Structure formats: structure tokens, C-alpha cells
Amino acid sequence: MFSDAEAAALYDLLNPWDPDRRPGDRFYFPLIMGAESVLDVGCGTGAMLHVARDRGHRGRLVGLDPDRAALDRARRRSDVEWIEGTAAEARSGAGFDLAVMTGHAFQNLVTDEELRASLAAIHAALRPGGRFAFETRHPQARAWEGWTAANPEDISEVVTETGRALRYWHEVESVIGDVVTFHGTVADPDGTVLRVLSESLRFLDVAALGGFLAEAGFEIEAQHGSWDAAPIDGSSREIITIARRG
Template sequence: MPDAIFAHPRLAPVYDAFDGDRDDLDAYLAIADELDARVVLDLGCGTGSLALLLARHGRTVVGVDPAEASLDVARAKDGADRVRWIHGDATTLPPLRADLAVMTGNVAQAFRTDDDWARTLRGIRAELRPGEHLVFETRRPERRAWEEWAADTAPVTRDVPGEGPVQRRLEVTAVELPFVSFRFTYRFPADGAVVTSDSTLRFRDRDEVQASLAAAGFRVVDVREAPDRPGREFVFVTQRST
């Protein structure tokens, strides 16, 4: 079940207003260039920011997400007809024969159990041509990002087209490593509505991620920094074993 921040019909349309300018996605465009990827699978595509960026640069793109409300936002954006949007996950895909699969943001950490993560990796592998690539990011546990989240509790307000001002507040609700849970509370002053979204992420260390990849039939080619968040994340560049 997707978190409300992605699946709730009131929250999905305001997601982009709080998500910043997404300059982090330029790194994935550069990786697609580096790997000469022509067919890209964007798993957990959300409201479609990366999928649309890749499509504008000439890629054939498939955007997949389990949250229909987020896909509705993506489908309404300019250029959305260039992307094939699929409601689902990595275990329910049609044959794609992609050159590159990507998971950005917190997607990889949303798979909390070993079984769900393994099934996802196997599903992605089945959609990649032999020798092609999976690239994703995951937060470094040792940076303890949740401590920064817990210290920054001030509400943030954005003006959202069609809604007016919307306020969001973040609260860390539990730290039981490797799991960290948090809650977003959204207030809509126009009608007084309050909507909450609860999430839990799993923080895997580098060795754990690499072992899971090897078990699923991927070879780690490189582990990089996220250019816009140095020292905070691992960016895994992996290759499907033939």
C-alpha cells in the first residue's frame, strides 16, 4: 500500500510544490547518457519528474508506480504522452527489455522486508536486457539523517495552484534501526482540512545492499556520491549478469 503522500488524492497534487526544483535528477540524465541507455524504466516514478526529463531528451521511458494518484498528476503534465505510465510495481510488469532501470529518492528504502526487496530486484532484472544496468540511491545509515529531520520541525508553507497556501510539518515518530518512521502533516487553510501521511524507511548499509544485489543477479560496477548530497547517499551503478 503506497504512503498517503503519494496515494491520497489531496496530497499527490501538492507533492511537487514541496519537492524542490529536483536538480538531483540531472545526475540520472547524465548516467543515462554515460550508459547510452535508450529505453529506461523509472520504478517508483511518482509524479513523473524524472520520466518526463528523460523523455524530453529522446529516451523511450516507462514510468511505474503503485500510487494511482501520483500517476494521475504525472499524466496531466506537459509531454506526458511521451511516457508509458504503468500502475503497478516491479513484480507485475509486461516485457520491456530496458537498457536502464532507475530508482530515485527514497524508493529503494521503501522496501522494508528482505523478501519485498529481493522480489523487486528480481523483477527489475527480468526487464533488463543482459548486461544492462540498474542505478539507484540509498541513504548512508552512518549519516543518521533522521536526527536532522527530528531537529527541523518548523512548518513549511507553499502556495499551490488550485489550493492556495498549504502547510507541511515533518515529525520523526520512531527510530528502531534499521527502520525509521516519520509523519507529514498537511494543513489546507482554504477549507481547514488536515491530512497526515505516515512512512517508514529501511536503512541498509553498503555491504547489505551489495549482498542483496549479488543474490539477485547484479554486479556492482560503481558506488558513487550523489552530486547534490555528497557524503549522504550511496548511488549504486549495477549491471545485470548475463
């Protein structure tokens, strides 16, 4: 067996939040530290808000996520507010200066209905002029083509907090329109499968993304194609967006 709690701990091993070493985290860090109040939508295990508090953020920090096991891990700290819920359930009128969705969490909003409801709720949770920062993989880069055990770079081998060695890799199941469905396999080093975790992600292009943001009342303040703030071009792998509540 491989429990939900173990899956949450594995996520932290595979995705450590470190603004000193990881370009994406470095991009978000000054935005978070410069905002008096921050809503982390899809906060997962809360690693980003943990680091922000450790490094001196004294304002309001709130993490929102529907995954109870991940939130149980996040709640090891009590100086951050943790809320169980989806993006569409963000509280209206909360007056946040900044909302963020990191780790490509935005791509988990798969249907038009989810996108519209989530963007409307995030918009309503911000103060007038508040900002929403997030990233989504640019579909032109076709990142999913590397999500396979045949790609050595996609196989991760880690040792858990309890000293257990694990292997993790992906396999794509389908690509239908702009939605990619895949699964991640957690296994012992000998290949014995412990758990299969399924997920679907939506790959919006720049025009489609802009349409959803405008419909929700957001104005795009900046968009970048990479973490060094380069403009979006034909080689970009990311669509990194800072949008402002109009």
C-alpha cells in the same frame, strides 16, 4: 479534507525535478538521456520522464508506480507509458537498457521479501548488461534525526497550483533496527492539520545492500557517497549505486 490528488500535487511542489539546479537530478539526467529505453521504478507523478521527453529523449520511457493518484498526474502526458504496479511487478523480459529508482524510493522496500522480489523483477526487466541506478541514504548520517518540526529546515511552506498556502513537516515515530517510521503532516499556515501521511523507510548499509544486489544477480559498477561522485567514506550521506545485470 486533503485528497490523494492534492497530495500528489504537493509532492511535485516539494520535490521538483530539475537537472539544472538539483545535484541528484543532474547525476541521473545523462544516464537517462543516454539510454534507449528507461524504466522509472517508483515514478510517482512522472516528473523525471516528463523532463526527459521535453529535452529530446526519443526512445522508450516507462513509469511504474503503485500510487494511482500520482499516476493520474503523470498521465497528463501520453507520450510516456505509465503502468500501475509495484517494483516486484516489473515485467520480465522487457529488455530495458536502464532502470532507475530516484528520490530515495528504494528505501520504501522495507522487508527482505520486498527487496528480493523487487530486485529480482528489476533484474529480469533489464536486457543482459543493462544497468540499475538508484540511491539510498547512508545510515551513518542518521538523516532521520532532522525530521522534526523542531528543525526549521524541515518545515516547508508552499503555495499550491490553486493558490492555497500549506505547511509541511515530519515527525519520527520509531526507529527499529534499520527501519525508520515517520509521518508527514500537511497543515494550513495556522497549524490546522489537514492530513497525516505515514511512511516507513529502510536504511541499509553498504555491506547489506551489496549482499541483496549480488543475490539478485547484479554486479556493482560504481558506488558514490555524494552526488559529485565522491567515494563512500565516513562522512557520506548517500549510497549512490549503479549496478549491472550480470
